[in-house]
Amino acid sequence: MTSDIPERALHILQTVFGYPAFRGQQAEIVEHVAGGGDALVLMPTGGGKSLCYQIPALVRDGVGVVVSPLIALMQDQVDALAEVGVRAAFLNSTQTFEETLRIEKLVRTGEIDLVYVAPERLMTQRCLDLFEDSHIALFAIDEAHCVSQWGHDFRPEYIRLSILHERFPHVPRIALTATADQLTRAEIAQRLQLEEARQFVSSFDRPNIRYSIVEKTNGRKQLLDFITSEHQGDAGIVYCLSRKKVEETAEFLNESGIRALPYHAGMDYALRADNQARFLREDGIVMVATIAFGMGIDKPDVRFVCHLDLPKSLEGYYQETGRAGRDGLPSNAWMAYGLQDVVLQRRMIDESEADENFKRVLGSKLDAMLGLCETLSCRRMRLLEYFGERSGPCGNCDTCLIPPVSFDATVPVQKLLSAIYRVDQRFAAGHVIDVLRGVQTERISQWHHDKLTVYGVGPDRSEHEWRAIVRQVIALGLVTVDHDAFSSLKLTESARPVLKGERKVELRQYQKPVKPKRQAGAGKSSYVEMDLSPAEQKIFEKLRWWRMETARAHSVAAFIIFGDATLREIAKVKPTSLDELRGVSGVGAKKLTSYGDEIVAMITEMV
Known part of the structure; x- marks a missing residue:
């Protein structure tokens, strides 16, 4: 390669893609890969990852091969490149044999700039032979976190992609992802044989996204209030844990005047693909989905991402919320979260067929997620800290805009821990709270829990306040939720110094949920170009x-x-x-x- 790579790359950026200058580390990455170097790139969603392999593919001789796990989105990616004059195509199972032959011929003759393939297709002998018979400019492995067994989007076929290093040792490879903690990053490098590759880690911060987490009281109603007050007519994504909840939530939103479509792996493939196409191509549609939806979604004007259930990990949460505001305009990440979410996630981990080591990893990831939900400090600081990045308070999350009130909760926490112990650690949160508040129920009478010394020691706090305390002591690791049929609360070793008065506990004060006020001019989105006349x-x-x-x-x-x-x-x-x-x-x-x-x-x- 010649020394004029930076000039040629900038010329392509300006004349083909229409952007005046590279952003962040883009120029450095493009020059490194175009010069023949391997790279592992971590860049937030919307940070311009695709240009990091598209431009080197255009600078270098030959065809750029992009490995993408998302057959359903390849057409949009190829369409977008065609619009700017780049010769691109894909090879996947949706094509006829004649169409496949035509694309393969274009690859062999070099009459194409980029070709997208799924990892399953790439692993076939036919495809590997095709690339060995062709002049390949580079291999780009998109969504590289799919290689990690610890990750939230593990794809077994990604592990076999190390074959690229073995069969094409002189072709540069670039692996890209928006989400990877230190553990996942090391696994990507090891499994793809990119240990010697240069790593480019951009800031994980998405300053245009406002993070908000509210206590779940009536999740669907809270969601509707949020959308109608802040995002009427906007495109958005709502994530639910189960397929049934997806269907019910989409139906509820439609009945409430919000155009919503369901998406989950149990749907008919044709309907699922049609719903995804409508979301991408029409304005103002809300997609209600399980996490089966979203990876690689390149829709820049998604104005909000909501979670009606607690995500399993901060990686998953970051990846999913990152689908909002790819165009850099103000957007929202909103979540409704409650005690039942914690119980359900703990049970899912305990009942999974994974080995104990894997369960421990999942448990620690859930603990980090709970830490974000219950933090007294800036949510963005907590999120970035997880990915190894330090920052100051952002001023653009709910805890910065309305700082939570903290209080010395040592005494109420001692009462809670004592109550859990006195009922023999065999009962769920609802029963323990009833004991604390002195509520007379048939079950309390049956077990004679109204005779306990802890019965009625906490009548000064409402059920919602006690539930907030339970959530926070679970997040602090003082209490765990058993995976038995009753979701019993159990004390951990960390509870002992609190009960003995050797450790103080500070918690966030419960605040009654406030219904969001409909903004002036609502009916347009709240992000509407406020600086336009x-x-x-x-x-x-x-x-x-x-x-x-x-x-x-x-x-x-x-x-x-x-x-x-x-x-x-x-x-x-x-x-x-x-x-x-x-x-x-x-x-x-x-x-x-x-x-x-x-x-x-x-x-x-x-x-």
């Missing part, structure tokens, strides 16, 4: 309408034509000539040729 807002809306009609005519997703951020800049610049439009971020040479005259004519007419 009324005239510019009108142009922006007209451009969005034009984009939707154009996307429909081209049979592609609207964001493939232009993202909201680009339309927003056009509305502010108001270009009345192609030269003025050429300088807008996201408008490359091909898009300028394809759409420039229409946009300029539209702007000229409006201004």
